[in-house]
Amino acid sequence: MNGNDRTTEARLVRLASQLGEREAAGVDAQRTAWAVMARLRSQPAARRAWWSRMRLVPLAAAATLVLVVGLGIRELTQDGTEEQIAVPIEFAELPDDALQEVLDSLALDAPVSDLVPVALNELTESELTALLETMEG
């Protein structure tokens, strides 16, 4: 690039920096701020997509596993007999409301129905096991 080119480019840039000035002068920043804030208030952010909520499923599953195992250990320490240990890991056998109750008892921030995009009892046993295994490593 020679000196002449640089001069031309500098002139071009100087002119370009003036483009849109007239039109922009008609845009009121304060009015724009009000309009944008009003729209943000009237159109709340859309709920997160189901796949982003899916990230919480392993967390819920892990918490459930801890709870269930904890219940089992308590049964063991109370009764002292191995035969009477009933660790209810057969989630698929739990009815909807019971499963919901267990998960809700974990005091998660969001309702379980928000965290889990599909009913857990719709999963097969192997799918549930796989889900739990992801948390156990």
Add this chain to the structure above:
Amino acid sequence: MAAVAEQLRDADAALIAAWRGGQESAAAALVRRHTDALARFLAAAGAREDLDDLVQETFFRAFRNIEKFRGASSFRTWLMAIGSNALKDHRRRRRVTVLPIEEREIEDRASDPQAQTLERDLLDRLQAQVVSLPPMQRDVFLMRAQQGAEYAEIAAALGTSVGAARVHYHQAVKRLKTVLE
């Protein structure tokens, strides 16, 4: 100059953090800080009677997607990239066609009595030529010419490489120089 830019970035970062934390006035402050630059960019890129709407739409999209702003570019440059997309969407929806240079000149002269001056004439020609550039060349050129943005920042905002941004800029300059000849 660099120190001033750094201070502006820091101030923007603080306002963005405050907005993320739920402080509504911080978003309003960001709008007030960047409205003029964004409006100039959009107008130079071809927005006209829809300029107000496009500026608002750009800010709305920016605040709705603020978590995507990583600070690789300045907030202002990032806004311009969003504005460019909003302009493209707007044109697609409205099927707005860019008038040829001659037609635009006639319209501009008719509506602006000061357009008789050589400088005004040059600006009109340049404006028409900028609008006719491919969007990437146009955006890179305007970000650099109007904001003095570095190639790395432009590349980050537009999702391209530094080398590609440099090429787009030089291609734009090559085409726009014909206006001055």
